[in-house]
Amino acid sequence: MRPVQYGSGSVNPKPLHTGLAVVGSGMAGMAAAICAYNRGISFVQVGQASELAFSSGCLDLFSILPGRFPKGFEDPFAGIDVLAKKKPHHPYSRLTHAMIRDAFAEFTGFMGSAGICFHGPEQNGQNSLKNQHIITPAGTLKPTWQVPAAMHAGSLAIARNQRICIVDIKGLKGFGARQMAQTLQPLLSSVTAATIAFPGRETAGDLMCERLAWDLENPKILAQFIGLLKPHAGRVDVLGLPAILGMYRFEKLRRTLEQALKKPVFEIPTLSPSVTGMRMKEAFLGKMTDLGLLHFPVAVSEIFPDKNGFVFFVTQGLQTMEVRADHLVLATGRFMGKGLGVRDEQIKEMLFDLPVAQPETRSGWLRSNFFAPAGHPVNQAGIETDDCFRPLDAAGSVFHPRLYAAGSILAHQDWKREKSGSGIAIASAFKAVSSIAENTPARSG
Amino acid sequence: METQVLIIGGGTTGTGIARDLSLRGISCILIDKKDINAGASGANHGLLHSGARYILKDSETAVECRQESLLLKHLAPKCMEDTGGLFVALPEDDDAYIARFPELCRKYGIVCKSVDASQALQMEPCLAPDLKAVFSVQDAVVDPFRLSLDNAADAQKNGARILRNSQVEGFISHNGRIQAARVRDTRTGDTFHIGALQFVNATGAWADKVAAMAGAHISMLYSKGSLLITQSRINTRVINRLRPASDADILVPGGTVSIIGTTSVEIDNLDDIRPTMDEVDTIIRQGSVMVPELATTRYIRAYAGVRPLVKNGSEKGRTISRNYTLKNHEADGLENFVTITGGKLTTYRLMAEKTADIVAGRLKNTTPCETAQLPLPPSRKGEWTEPGRSPRAWTARPRPKDTLICECEMVSESMVDRIVDTLLTEGSTPTLEEVGRRSRIGKGPCQGTFCSFRLAAYLYRTGKLDKKQGFFQVREFVNERWKGFMPLVRDRELARLEMQEAFLCGLFNMEVDP
Numbered sequence: 001m002r003p004v005q006y007g008s009g010s011v012n013p014k015p016l017h018t019g020l021a022v023v024g025s026g027m028a029g030m031a032a033a034i035c036a037y038n039r040g041i042s043f044v045q046v047g048q049a050s051e052l053a054f055s056s057g058c059l060d061l062f063s064i065l066p067g068r069f070p071k072g073f074e075d076p077f078a079g080i081d082v083l084a085k086k087k088p089h090h091p092y093s094r095l096t097h098a099m100i101r102d103a104f105a106e107f108t109g110f111m112g113s114a115g116i117c118f119h120g121p122e123q124n125g126q127n128s129l130k131n132q133h134i135i136t137p138a139g140t141l142k143p144t145w146q147v148p149a150a151m152h153a154g155s156l157a158i159a160r161n162q163r164i165c166i167v168d169i170k171g172l173k174g175f176g177a178r179q180m181a182q183t184l185q186p187l188l189s190s191v192t193a194a195t196i197a198f199p200g201r202e203t204a205g206d207l208m209c210e211r212l213a214w215d216l217e218n219p220k221i222l223a224q225f226i227g228l229l230k231p232h233a234g235r236v237d238v239l240g241l242p243a244i245l246g247m248y249r250f251e252k253l254r255r256t257l258e259q260a261l262k263k264p265v266f267e268i269p270t271l272s273p274s275v276t277g278m279r280m281k282e283a284f285l286g287k288m289t290d291l292g293l294l295h296f297p298v299a300v301s302e303i304f305p306d307k308n309g310f311v312f313f314v315t316q317g318l319q320t321m322e323v324r325a326d327h328l329v330l331a332t333g334r335f336m337g338k339g340l341g342v343r344d345e346q347i348k349e350m351l352f353d354l355p356v357a358q359p360e361t362r363s364g365w366l367r368s369n370f371f372a373p374a375g376h377p378v379n380q381a382g383i384e385t386d387d388c389f390r391p392l393d394a395a396g397s398v399f400h401p402r403l404y405a406a407g408s409i410l411a412h413q414d415w416k417r418e419k420s421g422s423g424i425a426i427a428s429a430f431k432a433v434s435s436i437a438e439n440t441p442a443r444s445g
Numbered sequence: 446m447e448t449q450v451l452i453i454g455g456g457t458t459g460t461g462i463a464r465d466l467s468l469r470g471i472s473c474i475l476i477d478k479k480d481i482n483a484g485a486s487g488a489n490h491g492l493l494h495s496g497a498r499y500i501l502k503d504s505e506t507a508v509e510c511r512q513e514s515l516l517l518k519h520l521a522p523k524c525m526e527d528t529g530g531l532f533v534a535l536p537e538d539d540d541a542y543i544a545r546f547p548e549l550c551r552k553y554g555i556v557c558k559s560v561d562a563s564q565a566l567q568m569e570p571c572l573a574p575d576l577k578a579v580f581s582v583q584d585a586v587v588d589p590f591r592l593s594l595d596n597a598a599d600a601q602k603n604g605a606r607i608l609r610n611s612q613v614e615g616f617i618s619h620n621g622r623i624q625a626a627r628v629r630d631t632r633t634g635d636t637f638h639i640g641a642l643q644f645v646n647a648t649g650a651w652a653d654k655v656a657a658m659a660g661a662h663i664s665m666l667y668s669k670g671s672l673l674i675t676q677s678r679i680n681t682r683v684i685n686r687l688r689p690a691s692d693a694d695i696l697v698p699g700g701t702v703s704i705i706g707t708t709s710v711e712i713d714n715l716d717d718i719r720p721t722m723d724e725v726d727t728i729i730r731q732g733s734v735m736v737p738e739l740a741t742t743r744y745i746r747a748y749a750g751v752r753p754l755v756k757n758g759s760e761k762g763r764t765i766s767r768n769y770t771l772k773n774h775e776a777d778g779l780e781n782f783v784t785i786t787g788g789k790l791t792t793y794r795l796m797a798e799k800t801a802d803i804v805a806g807r808l809k810n811t812t813p814c815e816t817a818q819l820p821l822p823p824s825r826k827g828e829w830t831e832p833g834r835s836p837r838a839w840t841a842r843p844r845p846k847d848t849l850i851c852e853c854e855m856v857s858e859s860m861v862d863r864i865v866d867t868l869l870t871e872g873s874t875p876t877l878e879e880v881g882r883r884s885r886i887g888k889g890p891c892q893g894t895f896c897s898f899r900l901a902a903y904l905y906r907t908g909k910l911d912k913k914q915g916f917f918q919v920r921e922f923v924n925e926r927w928k929g930f931m932p933l934v935r936d937r938e939l940a941r942l943e944m945q946e947a948f949l950c951g952l953f954n955m956e957v958d959p
């Protein structure tokens with residue numbers, strides 16, 4: 001291994017030895033960390049959880065099989081069966097229904113202990129397991145699998161066709177109650193719209209969701225806010241609000257609101273940055289700290305594989321530490337996450353230069369209709385793996401016996417069109433880490 | 446609906462004619478199947494030609510450009526940026542052409558001064574260092590949106606009516622006289638008639654189709670040209686390559702950006718005009734020979750327009766005259782129909798004058814043309830089209846109670862209100878795309894991901910949108926932006942695309958019809 005010099009800082013002489021390195025802190029990295037924790041595998045996690053801050057906070061599983069004539073599925077598992085026949089290399093095709101269910105259960109269990117409770121369709125008292133729906137700012141209904149408690153009343157109201165009133169806030173742009181109500185009217189029997197001015201910010205032109213979420217943690221402001229909502233709660237069954245109901249004490253805050261209004265209240269995700277995504281990130285990172293688990297919110301620039309595992313350096317401030325890991329889960333995402341990049345018009349994997357399945361040339365990446373139902377071919381590009389999610393080399397053999405990949409970096413999926421982002425991330429991470437666990441003697445602690 | 450003159454086509458030519466006629470006291474209606482500047486007038490290079498580019502092949506156009514550009518700088522200063530221009534030759538460029546250049550300029554009265562190469566590099570540090578010859582000329586930059594919108598506004602002030610989304614589908618004629626045009630409202634699908642004494646076909650590249658509806662024949666060739674907009678302004682003056690017209694040999698600055706182009710590709714279908722990846726690659730490759738940083742700079746958008754070239758013999762593409770074609774159609778047995786097409790943005794006023802002369806003559810109106818003397822009054826219609834203007838206005842006078850709908854280009858709710866007001870004077874209620882065309886919304890780095898929603902939400906809130914209209918308009922708006930972004934996607938742009946798709950498809954499920 002070559003010597004490494006990092007600026008003027010010092011290299012901590014003692015390397016940190018760990019069973020697993022999780023590279024990436026998006027949905028897949030989070031899921032890998034949770035799985036490792038639950039199995040007693042020691043691990044170190046790196047990566048900024050920045051993409052999470054955009055997420056709606058719902059966990060999608062599967063809803064649409066893209067194609068020239070896309071096929072929608074109410075029951076995601078039925079959809080996954082069809083998908084597996086059509087696309088044997090899709091990440092879901094390497095997973096059983098039971099594994100996917102267990103993966104979700106583990107993930108939501110952990111997040112529940114961190115303060116974010118999810119509701120799956122099984123909690124809606126239906127016999128068949130169908131996707132739930134959430135209202136989006138575009139006035140569409142988006143199918144998803146698990147919704148955070150903050151959105152649950154909305155999904156129930158949609159399923160039960162209840163009377164919904166959506167309330168927007170003067171100065172909060174990109175969130176229009178009338179837009180949503182008008183667009184949703186043909187789909188739901190009763191949606192109305194109302195607008196209120198935010199207490200203390202009545203004349204402000206530009207409101208940020210994050211700011212409002214902090215404001216509402218103040219009981220005085222909350223009381224005024226409730227006062228403004230009351231007139232709109234009368235003739236409806238449930239109230240929908242932009243996701244601004246608190247940053248930390250959101251559960252309590254929502255309950256206070258519901259008791260005062262005597263109606264269930266639900267949140268609707270907003271354009272970025274989204275409070276629901278931030279809550280998830282904060283809850284996860286907070287829990288990691290509570291449990292004394294190691295998380296470095298930094299990027300690693302190089303990883304050196306050897307026959308025992310992987311060596312890399314993490315630098316925080318002036319301190320640089322060497323990490324030696326027996327296994328590694330690559331959960332670095334796609335172009336936004338920076339797991340994938342482009343060199344000379346070829347899509348590249350950035351850390352190991354793993355082969356990337358991709359269209360032959362750049363001219364095959366995209367379609368001229370942005371919304372083409374088949375999706376853009378570039379979105380299917382990614383890392384090919386074996387059944388345990390170990391990346392393959394150019395010859396089609398396992399690249400390194402202890403290297404795994406999870407999440408959106410995987411090839412032959414299009415999470416945005418399939419509505420499968422979190423599902424692929426959680427389930428692939430779960431299988432990868434379970435495979436690692438089988439090869440690792442459990443440690444205590 | 447009745448009027449004296451129906452003008453078909455709302456580009457610079459049509460709006461110029463509407464102003465000219467209404468100044469002569471002639472009542473007219475101007476219609477466009479889409480919107481003001483929806484054709485070539487909204488998809489060109491914005492260069493107010495000094496004429497120097499045409500001295501070799503097209504001396505008539507060269508002289509007209511010289512005269513008209515000087516006139517317009519005086520009469521419509523608000524629509525211009527008088528940057529001046531350079532012609533630069535690189536080592537591989539033809540010496541014989543370089544030698545003839547100043548000589549020909551002199552011959553046609555075009556001001557042209559030799560500039561020292563080192564001085565040129567000081568004037569424009571972005572130029573390739575190995576310049577063989579440099580001349581300065583009186584090129585300028587024109588904001589074509591502003592120009593057409595100001596013409597339209599002045600025409601309206603003088604009594605003209607404007608109707609957007611109104612497509613001519615045929616004519617009703619009797620004994621060589623057209624009595625009315627059959628017009629379809631492209632929004633509602635309703636058909637109605639507009640009766641007139643005279644009909645003007647100012648439909649640019651579509652002129653042959655509209656003429657055919659009247660029973661006249663024009664032989665045209667469509668030459669598509671694509672252009673790229675850089676993220677920031679690279680040059681101060683217009684920079685032309687000193688060689689016979691070719692790909693990517695002009696870099697035009699404008700507000701906060703620069704525009705490099707063009708290509709010239711013969712096409713035979715006007716339905717889906719878009720720049721291609723190949724064209725983008727060619728433009729960058731060719732342009733960066735003259736201005737090296739074009740190889741590495743970021744581009745925010747590509748776009749394409751179609752030059753209407755009228756065939757007289759067997760010429761092709763760039764060799765066909767850029768001069769305009771004005772037909773009175775008497776040879777076709779039509780007594781109240783004229784076609785004006787081809788030409789340049791730079792010569793729009795002259796083209797309008799010549800057309801209006803025929804029409805006025807037929808109506809026995811003897812009021813002389815006034816557009817060569819009367820300044821073009823700046824209007825509120827065109828005030829927000831210039832890159833960099835809304836940010837300047839916002840920074841100079843930020844209004845805490847006003848909300849920014851487009852954060853990239855700093856377009857606020859009150860600016861949108863004013864745009865909507867002027868659109869309401871042109872017929873039907875405005876769409877996202879129409880507001881976009883009259884402002885910079887969606888033209889910044891986010892390409893409409895966020896601002897299209899904010900704009901839709903705002904238009905819903907103010908009652909301008911109903912039902913599912915906004916959903917489809919956002920999709921249309923995004924797809925229109927996509928046309929200009931897709932061919933630019935090569936590396937970092939993939940992250941932006943991913944973000945946009947994560948929102949629009951991943952989260953909002955917008956690829957599925959509601």
Ligand SMILES: Cc1cc2nc3c(=O)[nH]c(=O)nc-3n(C[C@H](O)[C@H](O)[C@H](O)COP(=O)(O)OP(=O)(O)OC[C@H]3O[C@@H](n4cnc5c(N)ncnc54)[C@H](O)[C@@H]3O)c2cc1C
Nearest residue numbers: 024025026027028047048060300332333337407408421422
């Ligand atoms: C706008 C938006 C809306 C979304 N909405 C939904 C939704 O409604 N439902 C849903 O299920 N999902 C949603 N998602 C989230 C989506 O599920 C996940 O983003 C996706 O599954 C990808 O997750 P990932 O963990 O594979 O990659 P990413 O989330 O991209 O994470 C990649 C991680 O790798 C890290 N990384 C990359 N390179 C390095 C390096 N060299 N060193 C260290 N770390 C590195 C990055 O910092 C990042 O932490 C949404 C996402 C976005 C952007």
Ligand SMILES: Cc1cc2nc3c(=O)[nH]c(=O)nc-3n(C[C@H](O)[C@H](O)[C@H](O)COP(=O)(O)OP(=O)(O)OC[C@H]3O[C@@H](n4cnc5c(N)ncnc54)[C@H](O)[C@@H]3O)c2cc1C
Nearest residue numbers: 454456458478484485486489490492613649670750790791
């Ligand atoms: C790529 C490119 C770059 C250029 N660069 C320059 C430059 O730098 N300087 C310069 O001076 N000139 C330039 N030009 C030329 C200039 O843009 C055009 O000559 C000028 O804009 C033509 O204007 P117009 O009004 O005649 O046609 P258009 O602007 O094309 O207007 C025609 C209008 O007719 C409408 N229409 C069509 N059919 C119908 C129908 N059936 N019913 C109703 N309406 C209809 C269309 O919607 C359209 O709006 C360039 C052209 C191109 C293509």
